[in-house]
Amino acid sequence: MVPTTTVAPRWQVPARSVLARRMPLTITLVAAVFAIVWVLFWGWKTNYGPAIDDPTDFLYTTLDSITFAGLLFIVASGFTLIFGLMRAVNMAHGSFYLMGGYIAYDVEQKLAGTGGGFGLTSSQVSWWQWVVPAIVASAAMAGIGLVMQQGFLRWTQGQDIRQALITIAVSLILADQMIAHWGGLEQNIAFPNFVGTDKFIVIGGISYAWSRIFILLVAIGIGVLLWGWLHRTRIGMVIRAGVDDRQMVSALGVNVQLVFALAFIVGAALAGFGGAMGGSFAGLAPEVDGQWLLNALVVVIIGGMGSLGGAAVGAILYAFVSDFSAAYLPTSSGNCCTEYSVIFTFGLLAFVLALRPLGLFGRPA
Amino acid sequence: MTAAQFREIRTWVERIAGLVAVVLLVTGPIGNWLFGSFWVNSILTQTLWLGIAATSLIFLSAYGGMVSLCQVSLYGISGLVLANAVTGPGTKGLHLHWAPWVGVVFAIGFTTVIGLLFGALASRSTGIYFLMLTLTLAVLANYFFGQVTTVSGFSGVGGIQDNTPSLIGNPNLEPNRLYYVALVVAAASYVLVRYITRTPFGIALQGIRDDPVRMASLGYNVPLHRMLAFAFAAFIASFAGVIFGWWNDTVNPGTINLSSVIALLVIAVIGSLYRLEGAWVGAFAYVYINNEVQYHNWSVPWLGGTFNTIIGVVFLVIVLLSPGGLLGIWESGTNWIYRLWISPPRLAPAGTGSTVPPPAEGREP
Numbered sequence: 018m019v020p021t022t023t024v025a026p027r028w029q030v031p032a033r034s035v036l037a038r039r040m041p042l043t044i045t046l047v048a049a050v051f052a053i054v055w056v057l058f059w060g061w062k063t064n065y066g067p068a069i070d071d072p073t074d075f076l077y078t079t080l081d082s083i084t085f086a087g088l089l090f091i092v093a094s095g096f097t098l099i100f101g102l103m104r105a106v107n108m109a110h111g112s113f114y115l116m117g118g119y120i121a122y123d124v125e126q127k128l129a130g131t132g133g134g135f136g137l138t139s140s141q142v143s144w145w146q147w148v149v150p151a152i153v154a155s156a157a158m159a160g161i162g163l164v165m166q167q168g169f170l171r172w173t174q175g176q177d178i179r180q181a182l183i184t185i186a187v188s189l190i191l192a193d194q195m196i197a198h199w200g201g202l203e204q205n206i207a208f209p210n211f212v213g214t215d216k217f218i219v220i221g222g223i224s225y226a227w228s229r230i231f232i233l234l235v236a237i238g239i240g241v242l243l244w245g246w247l248h249r250t251r252i253g254m255v256i257r258a259g260v261d262d263r264q265m266v267s268a269l270g271v272n273v274q275l276v277f278a279l280a281f282i283v284g285a286a287l288a289g290f291g292g293a294m295g296g297s298f299a300g301l302a303p304e305v306d307g308q309w310l311l312n313a314l315v316v317v318i319i320g321g322m323g324s325l326g327g328a329a330v331g332a333i334l335y336a337f338v339s340d341f342s343a344a345y346l347p348t349s350s351g352n353c354c355t356e357y358s359v360i361f362t363f364g365l366l367a368f369v370l371a372l373r374p375l376g377l378f379g380r381p382a
Numbered sequence: 383m384t385a386a387q388f389r390e391i392r393t394w395v396e397r398i399a400g401l402v403a404v405v406l407l408v409t410g411p412i413g414n415w416l417f418g419s420f421w422v423n424s425i426l427t428q429t430l431w432l433g434i435a436a437t438s439l440i441f442l443s444a445y446g447g448m449v450s451l452c453q454v455s456l457y458g459i460s461g462l463v464l465a466n467a468v469t470g471p472g473t474k475g476l477h478l479h480w481a482p483w484v485g486v487v488f489a490i491g492f493t494t495v496i497g498l499l500f501g502a503l504a505s506r507s508t509g510i511y512f513l514m515l516t517l518t519l520a521v522l523a524n525y526f527f528g529q530v531t532t533v534s535g536f537s538g539v540g541g542i543q544d545n546t547p548s549l550i551g552n553p554n555l556e557p558n559r560l561y562y563v564a565l566v567v568a569a570a571s572y573v574l575v576r577y578i579t580r581t582p583f584g585i586a587l588q589g590i591r592d593d594p595v596r597m598a599s600l601g602y603n604v605p606l607h608r609m610l611a612f613a614f615a616a617f618i619a620s621f622a623g624v625i626f627g628w629w630n631d632t633v634n635p636g637t638i639n640l641s642s643v644i645a646l647l648v649i650a651v652i653g654s655l656y657r658l659e660g661a662w663v664g665a666f667a668y669v670y671i672n673n674e675v676q677y678h679n680w681s682v683p684w685l686g687g688t689f690n691t692i693i694g695v696v697f698l699v700i701v702l703l704s705p706g707g708l709l710g711i712w713e714s715g716t717n718w719i720y721r722l723w724i725s726p727p728r729l730a731p732a733g734t735g736s737t738v739p740p741p742a743e744g745r746e747p
Contacts, residue, residue, distance in 0.1 A: 106510050169702065177510040178449055179705055182651060186698035189644055193690035197681075307640035311521040314514050322511075359525045366518065367503055374506045 041371035048368070056345050063345045073223065078344050084229035086329075086336035087236030088295055092309055093316035093328045094243060095287030101260045101323020102280045105170055106181045109188040110288050111310030113162060116191060117154040117289025118296030118305075119199050122206050124150035129207070136205065139213025147209035151293035155286040162285025163278060170281075171274065188306065196303050206296040232294060239287070243325060256280060260323055315362065319369045321379025330377060338365045388720050392713075400659070407565055411558050423557035425673060427629055429665045430564040434571050435622035436650045436661035438615040441575050443655045445584060446611045447591035448508065452500060452516040454646050455523035456616045458638030459496055460623025462527060464489040465539035465633050475539035476532070482547040489627075490620040497616020498609065505608035508594070520643050528635040538634020542627045553628055564625050568662070571618050575658055578614060587611050641690075648697045654707035663708055668693065 056075070060067030068075035096110045107113075125137065129146040132138055169183045208214060212231040217224040247253035255276055258266045267273040292301070295309070312335070320331025342361035369377060413421035435457050442448045466476040467485035480488070504515050527534040543552055546560075553560040578584045589597045590604050598604045627633050645668065653664025674680075675689040682691045704710045 104510070106514060169698075173702075178513065179701060181449075181510060181513055182647075182701045183698065185644060185647065186694050186701055189648070189697065190687075190691050190694035192641075193687040193694065194685065197686035197688075197691075304640070307521065310640075311518060314518050318511075318514060318518060357530060359522060359529055363519075363522045363526075366522075370503060370506070370515070375511075 041368065045368045045372060048364075052341075056341060060345060063347055065344060074344075076223065077225075078340055080225055080229070082336040082340040083333070084233045085340065086332040087233040088291065088298060089312055089316050089332035089336055090236050090329055091239055091294060092288060092291035093313045093320075093332055094239065094325060095284035095291070096313040097317045097320070097323055097325065097328045098243075098256075098280055098287070099284035100317065102256055102263075103170070103174070103277055104177055105174075106177065106184065107162075107284065108181055108184040108310065109165065109191060110284075110313050111306035111308070112188040112191040112195075113158045113285050113288035114292040114295065114309045115301060115306040116161070116195060117158045117292030118206065118301040119195060119204070119292075120157050120289070121150040121154035121293035122199075122204050122296060122301060124153045125206055132207070137207045139208045139215065140210050142207045142209050142213075144209040144211055147207070147297070150206070151290055154293045155290040158289025158292075159282040159286040162281050162288075166278060166281040171277070188310075192303065192306055195306075199301075201303055203300045203302040204296070205300045206293060208297045228298065232298060235294065239290075240325075240329060247325065252276070252279065315366060318366060318376055321373075321376030323380075324376075324378035327376060327378030334365060334369075335362065338362060383724055385720070385725070388716075388724065392716055403662075410561060410565075420673070422561050423553070423629075425666075425669055427557065427561045427564050427625075429662060429669050430561070430568045431622045431625040431629060432646070432649055432665040432669065433662035434564075434568050434625070435619050435646055436653065436665055437571055437575060437658055438618040438622070439646060439650045440653070440655060440658055440661050441579075441618065442611060442615045443650070444657065445579050445587050445591060446608060448504075448512050448608065448612075449647075449655070450504075450516045450612070450615065451513060451643050451647060452520040452523065453615065453619045454638050454643045455520045456493055456497055456500075456619040457623035457626060458527070458633065458635075458642075459523065460489045460493040460620035461542075461627040461630075461633035461637075462534055462539060462623075463492045464624055464627045465542050466533055468545040469539060469541045470545065473539055473541040474531075474535060474537065479545075482545055485545075486547070486624050489624055490617065493620035493623065494613055494617045497619075498613040500616070501609035501612025505605040505612065517643065520638075521640060524635050524639050527638070534633075534635060536635060538632050538636070540632035540634075542633070543631040546628050550628060554631075560625070560628055564629075567621050567625060571621060572658060575618065583607070583610070648693060650707075651697060652700055652707050654709035656706055657709050660707050660709045667708065671696075 055067075057068045060070070065071045065074035065078070092110070092114055096107060099105060099107050099110075125142065125146060128149060129137060129142045132141050165184070165187055169187070170180050173179050173183065208228045208231070210216075212227040214226065214228055216227040218227055218230060219225075245253075247257055255266060255271050256279075259271075259273065259276055263273060266276075291309075295301075295305075299305075315335050316328055316331040318331075319334055320327025320329070338361050339358065342358040346358060373379065375381060407426070410426045411422055413426070435453055438456070439450055439453045442450045442453075462475075464485050465473075467478050467480045467488050468482050469475065469477045470479040471477055478485075500516070500519055504512055504519070507515055527538070528536050533539075543554060546553065550560050550563055579588070586597065586602055587607050590602065590607050594604050623633075626637075630637065649664040649668045650661065651664070652667050653660025653662070671693060672689050675692060680692075681688050685691065700707055704714065706713060
């Protein structure tokens with residue numbers, strides 16, 4: 018008789034409690050609940066105090082977050098569109114943003130003059146003197162994006178690290194060229210007069226800058242247009258199919274290269290338009306390109322690469338976390354703790370990736 | 383001559399070239415007399431510590447299949463920890479004024495732990511996701527040090543050169559001593575990385591690079607191996623941080639910003655992403671070109687722009703033509719000579735094709 022020993026099958030995962038198995042989710046939920054309770058009711062020694070004591074500043078912070086999320090969405094949607102279809106990471110997206118901004122700045126100066134001693138102000142800019150530069154910037158970036166895609170990325174399709182290196186090289190060259198042509202000083206694009214920085218909307222005693230509402234409305238408009246384009250047109254259908262299975266779409270007789278070029282044009286144009294918008298909102302300077310590349314990256318890593326809805330959700334989460342952590346950290350002891358707000362962005366990223374390595378709405382390639 | 387013989391000859395040529403390089407490095411101070419007093423301190427020492435940092439990047443890329451963009455942050459963290467630990471009163475930061483060697487050990491240990499943490503976060507993603515995630519970590523680390531005035535702040539922490547070990551003295555007065563320390567550390571890093579890649583851990587890591595699914599089914603813990611590889615790379619990068627701190631006297635967020643991240647990537651790519659020796663080849667090319675451009679104050683004709691445009695174009699050309707960098711050009715160039723003159727293809731036995739390893743993206747599933 019063969020002696021039998023009982024060996025636990027190696028493939029069995031030892032039983033753990035639900036809470037332990039769902040550790041990342043549990044921690045995330047606890048952190049989120051704590052953050053909400055902190056901001057709403059507790060808020061000890063923060064700048065504004067808890068929201069129940071100071072609802073006005075809470076409302077302002079919320080509105081600021083939502084409008085900033087609008088700008089984030091404009092830039093990140095272009096990034097995620099390119100990535101979703103071509104699996105190409107456009108590391109030059111931040112450079113396209115900054116260059117679009119600079120081009121819009123130049124065109125606006127041509128159209129509306131250089132203004133008075135304090136530069137061009139919103140009251141001197143009519144609506145078309147802002148819209149035309151923004152469109153020119155988008156078109157110029159679409160052109161540069163197309164050249165980069167056709168010249169370098171088309172024949173390296175599928176080698177994603179190499180494509181990322183190529184776009185990094187382009188961003189390095191563009192950054193140096195921009196310093197050579199526009200210098201190192203900060204430049205500001207003036208908003209048109211109907212949403213100028215001196216125009217406020219007043220509802221129930223609370224006034225809010227029109228320019229920020231304008232950004233939000235344009236972002237919503239772009240979001241709706243993109244959604245309609247992707248979900249209600251034939252080209253959109255082809256793009257969505259291409260995101261899922263590029264080779265199959267190509268086998269069905271669709272000219273995939275044409276679709277790629279189109280997606281790259283739209284993505285780069287969105288970066289350029291975002292630059293015109295962001296340059297009016299926060300100014301243009303060297304290193305802004307890196308900042309906006311980071312913004313786009315964080316948004317799409319959180320939301321999931323290639324997902325438009327993910328970009329929207331990622332933009333909102335990122336904007337809320339960065340704005341609220343800057344406003345609602347204790348400021349009691351000299352240099353504590355507002356300066357640690359960047360850790361919260363890091364924490365958001367870590368939580369999302371621990372829960373879903375491909376982002377909230379990401380799907381495997 | 384068979385291909386194997388040819389490869390053996392080539393290896394001997396490489397060994398002789400390496401020996402010549404080592405002799406030139408050991409007699410480096412002669413260069414001060416030949417080229418000018420900047421040679422040892424500005425060119426060679428910088429080449430050595432940048433090369434050590436690039437080694438950590440190339441180790442992850444060549445043996446782990448992970449192109450990491452946060453090695454700069456890791457050496458920056460190491461340098462800042464050293465600066466906080468060893469400097470005395472009168473400087474910024476924590477000025478703990480520990481003994482210099484204690485500070486060195488602490489900096490290396492702390493950076494390795496941070497590497498473990500970053501690795502835990504990044505080890506579940508691969509390829510392009512890994513690249514983006516590490517880039518995000520790098521930029522967040524840069525913002526963290528820029529904001530947190532307790533440990534660094536915008537201007538960073540200076541005065542490290544007044545608190546070096548007696549072995550090194552003041553690098554400004556005696557650059558040769560720091561240079562020889564850097565040379566020994568560089569050689570030790572190279573030998574250590576070569577050794578690690580031959581241990582069972584290193585072999586398993588290369589297996590994971592080539593086929594993570596198969597290695598996982600064989601029972602290897604894939605994320606754990608990646609995480610440990612990342613921590614080991616952080617350990618190597620921390621040496622670079624310590625030497626950088628001694629060399630530069632100051633560590634500030636500006637030395638670990640996005641431009642520095644891209645600079646290190648350029649060094650690794652120009653050298654070779656697939657061979658460790660490429661680290662120092664790339665670093666020397668980068669430092670030397672940078673020095674020449676600044677010394678002669680060259681700018682790009684017609685376009686404008688200076689060093690970053692030049693190195694950006696070099697980078698772009700190398701990525702487009704030879705993903706293996708300068709060492710890849712050497713390998714494919716000699717292969718070409720072999721095929722053309724020494725042994726035409728129809729006479730060559732089977733399997734004499736390129737000995738260049740396929741690019742990392744080719745190995746991705």
